Amino acid sequence: MTESAFDAMMQSIVDGEPETAAALARRAIADGLDPLEAINRGFVPGVSQVGKAFGCGDAFLPDLVLAGEAMKAAIAVLDPELAKRGKQRQTLGNIVLGTIKGDIHDIGKTLVGTMLSASGFEVHDLGVDVPPERFAHKAREVGAVIVGVSALLTTTMVNQRSVLEALDDIGLRPQVKVMVGGAPVTRAYADQIGADGYAEDAIGAVAEAKRILGAG
Numbered sequence: 001m002t003e004s005a006f007d008a009m010m011q012s013i014v015d016g017e018p019e020t021a022a023a024l025a026r027r028a029i030a031d032g033l034d035p036l037e038a039i040n041r042g043f044v045p046g047v048s049q050v051g052k053a054f055g056c057g058d059a060f061l062p063d064l065v066l067a068g069e070a071m072k073a074a075i076a077v078l079d080p081e082l083a084k085r086g087k088q089r090q091t092l093g094n095i096v097l098g099t100i101k102g103d104i105h106d107i108g109k110t111l112v113g114t115m116l117s118a119s120g121f122e123v124h125d126l127g128v129d130v131p132p133e134r135f136a137h138k139a140r141e142v143g144a145v146i147v148g149v150s151a152l153l154t155t156t157m158v159n160q161r162s163v164l165e166a167l168d169d170i171g172l173r174p175q176v177k178v179m180v181g182g183a184p185v186t187r188a189y190a191d192q193i194g195a196d197g198y199a200e201d202a203i204g205a206v207a208e209a210k211r212i213l214g215a216g
């Protein structure tokens with residue numbers, strides 16, 4: 001796969017073209033490219049570029065929406081391929097995953113879920129805008145070993161702490177571990193709120209989940 005193919009993937013996100021993004025994803029699979037490499041070297045640089053432009057006023061909400069839709073179209077093609085590669089592994093435990101209350105960003109969270117299930121975890125994805133208590137009750141219902149909480153906004157990352165409190169309220173701390181992530185979240189922030197783990201990306205989330213459980 002040439003650099004120009006990765007550039008085309010990036011550009012399809014910047015231009016907000018779901019059909020082009022999906023076609024490039026299909027071609028990547030046909031060419032035998034690792035789907036994760038397509039995501040990390042092709043498509044993610046596109047959302048990063050749009051995010052930066054939005055941050056400094058050079059792009060607007062419709063650009064963000066279109067970039068998100070193009071990214072989703074690419075991931076929808078690559079996702080089954082990622083899952084296929086991780087099939088037939090032993091179950092490492094149940095993980096409850098979701099994007100925190102007030103936040104509807106789900107692309108990264110979904111990717112984390114795919115990689116975790118491809119690596120042998122049973123993932124219960126609660127979706128977006130999830131209240132802290134819902135994470136806790138689902139964790140109890142499925143006997144989760146880890147709760148993964150995503151936040152993409154500085155205004156919603158503060159709610160990640162409430163998930164720890166909600167788990168504590170129903171007696172699930174410290175046995176149920178909490179792993180946080182999302183663009184504004186850092187290891188220092190995770191430590192500050194008392195989370196057990198933090199990951200910068202989906203691959204890191206798998207390694208971190210195993211580390212937390214001592215299964216690394």
Ligand code: HCB
Pocket residue numbers: 044047048050051052054055056061064065066067068069071102103104105106107108109111112147148149150151152153154155179180181182183184198199200201202203205
């Ligand atoms: Co959104 N948005 N957005 N957005 N958005 C961001 C996040 C900004 C950083 C853009 C900017 O200003 N530079 C910004 C947040 C600023 C801030 O708070 N500091 C922002 C804003 C402001 C907003 C709105 C408020 C805009 C508005 O309405 N005025 C609004 C908020 C809506 C809401 O949630 N209530 C909004 C809306 C949108 C959409 C709907 C248009 C769209 C989301 C579509 C969707 O998700 N279905 C969107 C998008 C696409 C973005 C950017 C461009 C990309 C996000 C993304 O998908 N990244 C983003 C800019 C950016 O992040 N660079 C921008 C790609 C994925 C793969 O990365 O970081 O999500 P990720 O996930 C990684 C990683 O963090 C980690 O692994 C993932 C996979 O590698 N990880 C975990 C994530 N969760 C984890 C959990 C774990 O346990 C472990 C690891």
